Amino acid sequence: MKPKSQFRNLEVVSTCELSQHLKRIVFTGEDLEDFPSDYEGGYVNVILLEDKSLIQEGERPKMRSYTIAEFDTSKKQLTIDFMINHHNGHTSVWASRTKVGDRIVIAGPGPRKLDNFKSNKYLFFGDLTSVNAVRGSVNKLSKESKVEINLFVPTKDDFFDLNLKNPFSVNWIVADESDYLTDAARKSQLLDSKTIVFAASEAKRIKSLRDYLTKERGLVNDSLFISGYWREGLTDEQYRAEKHKYK
Numbered sequence: 099m100k101p102k103s104q105f106r107n108l109e110v111v112s113t114c115e116l117s118q119h120l121k122r123i124v125f126t127g128e129d130l131e132d133f134p135s136d137y138e139g140g141y142v143n144v145i146l147l148e149d150k151s152l153i154q155e156g157e158r159p160k161m162r163s164y165t166i167a168e169f170d171t172s173k174k175q176l177t178i179d180f181m182i183n184h185h186n187g188h189t190s191v192w193a194s195r196t197k198v199g200d201r202i203v204i205a206g207p208g209p210r211k212l213d214n215f216k217s218n219k220y221l222f223f224g225d226l227t228s229v230n231a232v233r234g235s236v237n238k239l240s241k242e243s244k245v246e247i248n249l250f251v252p253t254k255d256d257f258f259d260l261n262l263k264n265p266f267s268v269n270w271i272v273a274d275e276s277d278y279l280t281d282a283a284r285k286s287q288l289l290d291s292k293t294i295v296f297a298a299s300e301a302k303r304i305k306s307l308r309d310y311l312t313k314e315r316g317l318v319n320d321s322l323f324i325s326g327y328w329r330e331g332l333t334d335e336q337y338r339a340e341k342h343k344y345k
């Protein structure tokens with residue numbers, strides 16, 4: 099059963115930089131007592147307030163979605179990796195400066211997007227915002243699955259070990275201004291009309307990828323687990339208001 103969405107108070111217990119543009123922040127809090135296990139690759143909404151009591155009844159506070167990298171039930175520790183030093187966002191600036199003892203509120207969790215683990219061919223496209231969504235889903239696949247993983251990052255200093263359960267290789271690619279998701283799909287050896295495709299990245303490029311897969315390659319919506327996680331030039335609120343344009 100999907101857990102009821104609720105607000106939880108959390109405190110930062112440790113931080114470290116996984117790469118030039120990705121900072122790992124580990125949180126704890128008594129409110130994680132009933133946080134569900136097996137949500138790695140799902141998400142929570144991060145609210146930059148020090149206490150949930152500051153949220154008024156019926157209010158929707160400013161929030162951003164972030165992926166659950168790990169949850170340790172026994173220690174009540176929730177790990178999230180934040181993209182930093184790349185854009186000037188409300189949350190990314192907070193993440194780049196945060197230190198042990200800082201407090202936030204979260205809502206959620208929400209589930210992993212990919213829920214079909216019965217196929218034998220999977221093609222993944224992601225960036226630093228979705229490495230843990232990719233990892234959470236890839237770790238659900240059997241080692242016999244045929245898997246191609248393409249991750250687009252700002253610099254070579256952002257390549258790091260994903261620590262996957264099975265030894266699937268990862269194509270780390272430095273992103274440029276091009277339509278890189280669709281370009282990579284065109285080159286994929288694994289893509290046919292039966293391949294399951296997971297993609298989460300910049301909204302305009304995600305739309306281009308969706309159009310290519312459905313219109314030129316004949317994939318059906320049931321095989322596609324595709325989301326725009328952010329939109330170049332728009333804050334999250336502005337992107338949500340225009341989301342229908344990227345379907």
Ligand SMILES: Cc1cc2nc3c(=O)[nH]c(=O)nc-3n(C[C@H](O)[C@H](O)[C@H](O)COP(=O)(O)OP(=O)(O)OC[C@H]3O[C@@H](n4cnc5c(N)ncnc54)[C@H](O)[C@@H]3O)c2cc1C
Pocket residue numbers: 141162163164165166178179180181182184185186187188189190191226227228230326327328329330331332333334335
């Ligand atoms: C389900 C889901 C899970 C997500 N998981 C993660 C995660 O684990 N880690 C993570 O870092 N992000 C994750 N994201 C993306 C994150 O929510 C957005 O990047 C969000 O906009 C960041 O908020 P902000 O306050 O930093 O910037 P905003 O205030 O939303 O935007 C400020 C400016 O920065 C630009 N911008 C926003 N994000 C990026 C980016 N990634 N690269 C370049 N420019 C950007 C915007 O276009 C805007 O111009 C996830 C999104 C979704 C939908």
